[in-house]
Amino acid sequence: xxxxxxxxxxxxxxxxxxxxxxxxxxxxxxxxxxxxxxxxxxxxxxxxxxxxxxxxxxxxxxxxxxxxxxxxxxxxxxxxxxxxxxxxxxxxxxxxxxxxxxxxxxxxxxxxxxxxxxxxxxxxxxxxxxxxxxxxxxxxxxxxxxxxxxxxxxxxxxxxxxxxxxxxxxxxxxxxxxxxxxxxxxxxxxxxxxxxxxxxxxxxxxxxxxxxxxxxxxxxxxxxxxxxxxxxxxxxxxxxxxxxxxxxxxxxxxxxxxxxxxxxxxxxxxxxxxxxxxxxxxxxxxxxxxxxxxxxxxxxxxxxxxxxxxxxxxxxxxxxxxxxxxxxxxxxxxxxxxxxxxxxxxxxxxxxxxxxxxxxxxxxxxxxxxxxxxxxxxxxxxxxxxxxxxxxxxxxxxxxxxxxxxxxxxxxxxxxxxxxxxxxxxxxxxxxxxxxxxxxxxx
Numbered sequence: 461x462x463x464x465x466x467x468x469x470x471x472x473x474x475x476x477x478x479x480x481x482x483x484x485x486x487x488x489x490x491x492x493x494x495x496x497x498x499x500x501x502x503x504x505x506x507x508x509x510x511x512x513x514x515x516x517x518x519x520x521x522x523x524x525x526x527x528x529x530x531x532x533x534x535x536x537x538x539x540x541x542x543x544x545x546x547x548x549x550x551x552x553x554x555x556x557x558x559x560x561x562x563x564x565x566x567x568x569x570x571x572x573x574x575x576x577x578x579x580x581x582x583x584x585x586x587x588x589x590x591x592x593x594x595x596x597x598x599x600x601x602x603x604x605x606x607x608x609x610x611x612x613x614x615x616x617x618x619x620x621x622x623x624x625x626x627x628x629x630x631x632x633x634x635x636x637x638x639x640x641x642x643x644x645x646x647x648x649x650x651x652x653x654x655x656x657x658x659x660x661x662x663x664x665x666x667x668x669x670x671x672x673x674x675x676x677x678x679x680x681x682x683x684x685x686x687x688x689x690x691x692x693x694x695x696x697x698x699x700x701x702x703x704x705x706x707x708x709x710x711x712x713x714x715x716x717x718x719x720x721x722x723x724x725x726x727x728x729x730x731x732x733x734x735x736x737x738x739x740x741x742x743x744x745x746x747x748x749x750x751x752x753x754x755x756x757x758x759x760x761x762x763x764x765x766x767x768x769x770x771x772x773x774x775x776x777x778x779x780x781x782x783x784x785x786x787x788x789x790x791x792x793x794x795x796x797x798x799x800x801x802x803x804x805x806x807x808x809x810x811x812x813x814x815x816x817x818x819x820x821x822x823x824x825x826x827x828x829x830x831x832x833x834x835x836x837x838x839x840x841x842x843x844x845x846x847x848x849x850x851x852x853x854x855x856x857x858x859x860x861x862x863x864x865x866x867x868x869x870x871x872x873x874x875x876x877x878x879x880x881x882x883x884x885x886x887x888x889x890x891x892x893x894x895x896x897x898x899x900x901x902x903x
Contacts, residue, residue: 466550466783468530469557470595470602470836471564473543475588476534477575482607485575486545490529492567493547493560497527500563501553526550527560530785533604535837544595544836546602548783557597565592596832601783603819605838610818612840613652614640638733641851642740645798647788649821649853650840653733656802656849657726665722666804669755669871672716676709679893690759695889705762706860708874710888711753723753723875727800737851738877743794749879754887756801757871758812762863767817767830771797771854774882781822788822795821797854797878804871806845811870812861814842814850821855830857854878
């Protein structure tokens, strides 16, 4: 019986092949494992006498490989360097993840002389014994970190600025930045725009944000005295808790008209790179998107969040990248919303940051697999400077990290740019902090 769903299997191989190169080693392992998988699949079906059954020399069915490698990377597992392969089992076979791992390990043993130097030993007398372990399996490809890192950071610096002391090769005009950023966002779901705001602009915006936080927290203490802020969950029209000591405050004309005016002037209206980037990423004209502004702030003691995406794949008829390697280019529906994070302080391990899983926006079936990103060391840490802009696809998996400082609050401006048909309904409640009857009597 054929399986009608494809399967992604992440395997770890130790020790790291030492020759001729990791690229070549992966090619050898995958080619021999694919041949073995084909033979095993054919053997399983040879008793069916089905004219559509696999044969030993088949490497694909309907142009779909029986076993292929989507991506490879390396990680360190308990101090041991490990080769990671994301193997894809085609839907035309009944091979299981466990069987594929066994096949790969068998091929490692048979190909050992090509993959490890002859003088390499486990100890003084024992030849290398390669081992293969299943790390995870999933109903979608599992994105891994490229061996040369994620290409998601590029500094935006006007080339005609006489005060610019950066070397020419490090300078990028607003036009060249957005031209680079749009396809990078499509591929990885994440780009960084360094120096989006100047230090003076960060200082000005911080004043408005701090005042808004103080006002809302005073309103909470006065009108909702039973809420233990930082410990209890709450969700009001203006503000909501996200987890212990982590909060999300909506910035609008009621809570902070100054912050709204600042964002409109310095980020939305006068920044040509932002305007061009949004139109290319959202595939809309300049009047076909809108935005919401908030500040997400984490006080000391904030714990790490669970892995999540702010939005799912919308609309329901939209397509994800599927199983093809280039599906993110030709199949993945364009983003309907992108989020901009601008930290108002520099982020590091002490105060924390947001951790992302690049490329996870491509597949709608990765929900619940965030732990794999940690194990495979496929994450990107958003430890950046105050005023930098971190842009991410609303479908990208991420999590807020702990604030381990003693006294420092971590405020991050958040601007959600979205197509006008999309309305975010989950972030805040409908009831205001100040009860409506009381606010009416005060007016």
